[in-house]
Structures are given as C-alpha cells and as structure tokens.
Amino acid sequence: MNFVSAIFRTALKLVLIAAAAVFALSLIVVALLSVVWVLLKALLTGRKPAFVTTFQRFNQARQQFKRGDWATRSGRGFVRPASDDVVDVQAHEVQAQKARGALPLDH
Known part of the structure; x- marks a missing residue:
C-alpha cells in the first residue's frame, strides 16, 4: 500500500x-x-509607446526636483508668483439670483 x-x-x-x-x-x-x-x-x-513617454516625463520631473528648478519653471507646473501679481480682494456673498443673471447661459 x-x-x-x-x-x-x-x-x-x-x-x-x-x-x-x-x-x-x-x-x-x-x-x-x-x-x-x-x-x-x-x-x-511613428509614435513612442505610452510607457516610454510616461517614464521620460517622470525622469524629467525627477531631474527638475533634484536641481531645484520646480519653483522657477515657466510654463506648466508650479510657478512662484511675483509680489506685484498678488491682489487682495474683499470677499462678499453672491446671491443666487444675481449670479444667474451675471453670465449668459449660451457661451
């Protein structure tokens, strides 16, 4: 057995x-x-595969963060505004009736 x-x-x-x-x-x-x-x-x-472009963008972003370029880049991404670009505004409540009449519905 x-x-x-x-x-x-x-x-x-x-x-x-x-x-x-x-x-x-x-x-x-x-x-x-x-x-x-x-x-x-x-x-x-004639186009690169999506995974290739994704990794290329990741490596570009990694290099920019490594060099410290993220705050001074122009174009896309994080851009530090100049001090004269900042505008203080007084917040106020917008009533629903006024808000509907302010913008035309057919853009």
Missing part, C-alpha cells in the same frame, strides 16, 4: 510541476508577444 501511495504522490507532484511550468511559459510568451506588438505598433505609427 505504501508503494502505491508513493508512486501516486510522485506522479501528482510531476503533474503539478508540469502544469506550473506550462503556466509560467504561457505568461512569458504572452508578455513577449505584447512587447513585440507594442514595438511594431510604435514603428508603424
């Missing part, structure tokens, strides 16, 4: 190892096919 159970356990282990190997190889094949598809699409359209 022990001999039969040992053979059964060994066969079951081999089947499970084979199933795991087939699963792992299928995942690798799908990953490789996906990479090939993305690269072919990039070659045909």
Whole structure:
C-alpha cells in the first residue's frame, strides 16, 4: 500500500510541476508577444509607446526636483508668483439670483 501511495504522490507532484511550468511559459510568451506588438505598433505609427513617454516625463520631473528648478519653471507646473501679481480682494456673498443673471447661459 505504501508503494502505491508513493508512486501516486510522485506522479501528482510531476503533474503539478508540469502544469506550473506550462503556466509560467504561457505568461512569458504572452508578455513577449505584447512587447513585440507594442514595438511594431510604435514603428508603424511613428509614435513612442505610452510607457516610454510616461517614464521620460517622470525622469524629467525627477531631474527638475533634484536641481531645484520646480519653483522657477515657466510654463506648466508650479510657478512662484511675483509680489506685484498678488491682489487682495474683499470677499462678499453672491446671491443666487444675481449670479444667474451675471453670465449668459449660451457661451
């Protein structure tokens, strides 16, 4: 009885190892096919893949934060306003009737 159970356990282990190997190889094949598809699409359209541009933007932002350029950049992002650009205003409540009449509905 022990001999039969040992053979059964060994066969079951081999089947499970084979199933795991087939699963792992299928995942690798799908990953490789996906990479090939993305690269072919990039070659045909002439546009970089999205993950490439995302990592390039991340690296650019990382370099700007490392150098300390984030506060003085012009264009997008964080720009420190000049002292003469700051305007103090007096806050007041806007009534709903006046607010509806102030802006035309058809822009």
